Amino acid sequence: MQHRTARTASWRWWISGLLLLAMMINYMDRLTLANLSVRITDQFQLTQEQYGNLEFVFGLAFAAGAIFFGMIADRISVRWAYPIVLVAWSAMGFATGLTEGYPAMLVCRLLLGFFEAGNMPCAMVVIQSVMTGRDRVMGNSILQSGASIGAVLTPLIIRLLVGDNREPDAWRPPFLVIGAAGSLWAVLWLIVVKPGDLRPAVQAAPGSAVPLRLAWLREFIRDRRFWALVMTTISINSCWQLVRAWLPKFLQQGRGYTEAESLYFNSAYYVATDVGCLLAGAFAFWLAGRGTDVHVARLKTFAVCAALTSLTVVAAALPQGWPLLCVLLVIGAGSLGLFPCYYSFVQEFSSGHVGKASGVLAFMAWMATSPLQKLFGRLVDRTGSFDLPLGFIGGMPLLGLAAMLVLWPKQDRGEEGGK
Numbered sequence: 001m002q003h004r005t006a007r008t009a010s011w012r013w014w015i016s017g018l019l020l021l022a023m024m025i026n027y028m029d030r031l032t033l034a035n036l037s038v039r040i041t042d043q044f045q046l047t048q049e050q051y052g053n054l055e056f057v058f059g060l061a062f063a064a065g066a067i068f069f070g071m072i073a074d075r076i077s078v079r080w081a082y083p084i085v086l087v088a089w090s091a092m093g094f095a096t097g098l099t100e101g102y103p104a105m106l107v108c109r110l111l112l113g114f115f116e117a118g119n120m121p122c123a124m125v126v127i128q129s130v131m132t133g134r135d136r137v138m139g140n141s142i143l144q145s146g147a148s149i150g151a152v153l154t155p156l157i158i159r160l161l162v163g164d165n166r167e168p169d170a171w172r173p174p175f176l177v178i179g180a181a182g183s184l185w186a187v188l189w190l191i192v193v194k195p196g197d198l199r200p201a202v203q204a205a206p207g208s209a210v211p212l213r214l215a216w217l218r219e220f221i222r223d224r225r226f227w228a229l230v231m232t233t234i235s236i237n238s239c240w241q242l243v244r245a246w247l248p249k250f251l252q253q254g255r256g257y258t259e260a261e262s263l264y265f266n267s268a269y270y271v272a273t274d275v276g277c278l279l280a281g282a283f284a285f286w287l288a289g290r291g292t293d294v295h296v297a298r299l300k301t302f303a304v305c306a307a308l309t310s311l312t313v314v315a316a317a318l319p320q321g322w323p324l325l326c327v328l329l330v331i332g333a334g335s336l337g338l339f340p341c342y343y344s345f346v347q348e349f350s351s352g353h354v355g356k357a358s359g360v361l362a363f364m365a366w367m368a369t370s371p372l373q374k375l376f377g378r379l380v381d382r383t384g385s386f387d388l389p390l391g392f393i394g395g396m397p398l399l400g401l402a403a404m405l406v407l408w409p410k411q412d413r414g415e416e417g418g419k
Contacts, residue, residue: 012130016142018192019123021185022086023146024153026119028178029093029112030058031154034245035266036162036171038252038259043168044102048249052377055245057106058113059370063363065117070359073121079193082126083186085118090182097175117362124358128347129198140340140347141281148274148336151244154178155263164260216353220360225349228407229357232345233365235400236338239309241369242376242393243335246386247328254386255320265325269332276333280305281340295348299404302341306401308334312394316387331394338397345404 033040033054041051072081092112099105123143131139154174161173220226247269251262280301287297311331318324343358350357376389 015126015130016139018189019126019143020146022119023143024150025182025185026116027147027150028154029089030116031151032174032178034248035155035158035263037248039171048377048380049374052374054106054109055373056370057110059366059373061110061113062117063366065114066359066362069118070121070356073125074353074356078122078125078198082122083189085115086182087186089115090179094176094179097172120362121359124343126198138281138285140343141277144336144339145274145277148270148277151270152267155266159263216356224407228403229345229349229361230364231403232342232400233361234368235396236342237365238369238372238396239393240335242372245373246376250386250390269328272329272332273336276337277340280337298341298344302338303401305334305337306397309394309397313391316391
């Protein structure tokens, strides 16, 4: 089917708004567990390592789903693939609220991770299809800011639904309410995005169907930029995912804040991440507009954000109080600001296989970072403190920055400047 070329610039930004909403729903389903982790671990009498296992199986399933949906996003219409995976992961979030024990919750968490992995390959194909090179960091920032908005809303919804109710099953309604919301987005998406609006990412050469299936993987492996992206995605996801999963426990069990204080701060934390994400996109956009090479503008933005995340070593040494909370807000702003830069690197790396590239890279990131959830919990069980693992993880994005500086060929910079 022909790709429509008459769509206006305003329509493209409306699509960005829909992607923001999808990411928002994605993170609401993902973060409900973390915000209720203390209640759930108390009811099911779980160790910190067992809680880490819930994040561990989520991550392994996410890795498998990233490969699967990365292939799907490049081969079939994301107009249909996107709403299908969104409804599927919403159903798994809903089912989590009905579980009666730890094994059932592990299964729900595993399936949630698998289907949630379809979000980014679909979204990145959409942005690559409708946005120009100069607009993509801003488009990716809008997309990623949905994670922060969802993360801001989730603690507030939980507080509204749960309050100070200490009944054993008081944690269940948020899973049910948030899980039920996903179907509304699917309807809106199919209304706004018509058949033919999104061009296919892969153009198969006549008579070369079988070689094409393997050519993209060979190209990735041989390209040093791919290995720079591998190190970058592992480093930024290690920082983001571990803080996401353990911040509520750190605040409540590590620093003595109440559940209500933790929920309200979590909302403030993700407001800071959203601000950081949007500022990162705006900063890179501003640098490019002033004549800075597009790739260099992204690298400079990435470097600033990586410096901010390294402040976890300071947070780990601070007691309860305003200095701790302020440092955590700065860390949050930097940690999400890394992602729009990374997504733009991926789109720059492979314009024809964006879904596959994002899927393979997500697979490698989650396979590397998911075991760290279990290790984090084990360290907390053994040391009785969250400080050691928290202090270490914030410096990891600096390794990603080093990989980009060393492995990304300088002659490739500037190629997107006029796109």
